[in-house]
Amino acid sequence: MPLSPAEADALCALDAVDLAARIRRRELSAREVVAAHLDRVERVNPAINAIVTLDAEGATRAAARADERAASGAELGPLHGLPIAFKDTHLTRGMRTTHGSPLFAEHVPDEDELLVQRIESAGAIRIGKTNVPEFxxxxxxxxxxxxATRNPYDTTRSAGGSSGGAAAALAARLTPIADGSDMGGSLRNPASFCNVVGLRPTPGRVPALPSGDVWETLAVAGPMGRTVADTALLLSVMAGPDPRSPLSLEVPDPASYRTSLTRDLTGLRVAYTPDLGGRVPVDPEVRAVVDRQAAVLDDLGCRVSEDCPDLDAAEHAFRTLRAHAFHQGFGPLLDAHRDALKPSLIWNIEEGLKLTGADLARARGELTRLHLAAVAFFERYDVLIAPVSQVAPFAVESEYPDVVDGQPQHTYLDWMRSAYLLSALGAPALSVPAGFTPSGLPVGLQIVGPPRAERLVLEVGAAHEAATGHGRHAPTLP
Incomplete structure (x- = not known):
């Protein structure tokens, strides 16, 4: 018998860890779980435009096969029966991957990206794709x-990006888990804007394949969830080496991410920077929310000091290497289809066209020094906390905020410095819900750890989550 909307909504509100456990215990079937989420997508998604490609029939058939597998007594993967909509820049065989571009509006790949393979091999059921900005x-x-994708907490506002569709789908309870990617904040910023969790892993923790540059360190793929444990659950199947990815990291026991994240934070050395050492303007309402998080960690027994790593070289290094990557990846499209590209994308590609070998050599040297400085900084501190975003969610009609705390923002990158300056460290960074502005807009806290210390930032995030409960505040949607 079909679930009522209220029953479907109650099921969709369950955490991914809880849902997966109930499916494994045969208390819920994959068909029930998928049907509930498809029902909610039909009712709620039109208000926010988070899921842009939907295959309800294919998902229903896959759920039936999942239940048959469970009934046979076969071993079940850790994500068995959980619905997911993949980011529309991640290749999905047989399902269109548009990259948010009219040039690829009908593009249907003939292969799955590695992370799609891993997630589906773990038992997750693909229901569709989530919206992204162009490329x-x-x-x-x-x-x-x-x-545009609209923010579930205020549909007049942005959901962030570039994993904005993923974050909005999570917040609106359309999916229990989501994949994303992050170069300058594309996992962390939408997590902050939508009151969910997003992890930018250490480069190499989640190999990105296929890739035009297997030596890439700025752009990474990572997991998202409504809780830290859900995010860790997804990381457990995304992480791990691949011989085609020379920078990929060994994970002795990926299942360890699925074990309890409970940790006593007494004595943990925490550096707090409200504005990255005076390098970025932060909206006063956002800063007020983030300031309170230092007290939360202090109450948990941490030793909190105001400090920040030396990020002076990060601006040039990040912008140079991003521009180079854009020219390398999209230069041929600019030559052939300039009229089909948005102006900010054209600008970023052309910034790459201007670069010289000396510019790139300088940026690589800066990235090396930043990484070494980060290693030294985390010998003095266990984690760093900072704002994820410099502003609260802004008007959905605007491409980006043109002023932050009275300071003009001249490009679509400027207001993202609080995220992208930390991208240059090569360290894992977790965005967790930190509270709300007086008008009810979500604000995220960024927890950064030493390179390769994903487990540590997840543990600190879980302790913060348990102490505050901000992520439990769901949006009100039709």
């Missing part, structure tokens, strides 16, 4: 193919 360029999700 994932920018931290506001809009494009000419599908339009």
């Amino acid at each position: 994932a360029a920018g931290s506001h999700t809009f494009n000419t193919v599908f339009g």
Whole structure:
């Protein structure tokens, strides 16, 4: 018998860890779980435009096969029966992957990306794709193919980007887990804007394949969830080496991410920087929320000091290497289809066209020094906390905020410095819900750890989550 909307909504509100456990115990079937989420997508998604491609029939058939597998007594993967909609920049065989571009509006790949393979091999059921900005360029999700994704907490506001569709789908309880990617904040910013959790892993923790540059360190793929444990659950199947990825990291026991994240934080050395050492303007309402998080960690027994790593070289290094990557990846499209690209994307590609070998050599040297400085900084501190975003979610009609705390923002990148300056450290960074502005807009806290210390930042995030409960505050949607 079909679930009522209220029953479907109650099921969709369950955490991914809880849902997966109930499916494994045969208390819920994959068909029930998928049907409930498809029902909620039908009712709620039109208000936010988070899921832009939907295959309800295919998902229903896959759920039936999942239940048959469970009934046979076969071993079940850790994500068995959980619905997921993949980011629309991640290749999905047989399902269109548009990259948010009219040039790829009908593009159907003939292969799955590695992370898609891993997630589906773990038992997750693909229901569709989530919206992105054009070619994932920018931290506001809009494009000419599908339009803008709206924030579930205020549909007049941005959901962030580039994993904005993923974050909005999570917040709206359309999916229990989501995949994303992050170069300058594309996992962290939408997590902050939508009151969910997003992890930018250490480069190499989640190999990105296929890839035009297997030596890439700025752009990474990572997991998202409504809780830290859900995010860790997804990381447990995304992480691990691949011989085609020379920078990929060994994970002795990926299942360890699924074990308890409970940790006593007494004595943990925490550095707090409200504005990255005076390098970025932060909206006063956002700063007020983030300031309170230092007290939360202090109450948990941490030793909190105001400090920040030396990030002076990060601006040039990040912008140079991002521009080079954009020219390398999209230069041929600019030559052939300039009229089909948005102006900010054209600008970023052309910034790459201007670069010289000396510029790139300088940026690589800076990235090396930043990484070494980060290693030294984390010998004095266990974690660093900072704002994820410099502003609260802004008007959905704007491409980006043009002023932050009175300071003009001249490009679509400027207001993302609080995220992208930390990208240059090569360290894991977790965005967790930190509270709300007086008008009810979500604000995220960024927890950064030493390179390769994903487990540590997840543990600190879980302790913060348990102490505050901000992520439990769901949006009100039709």
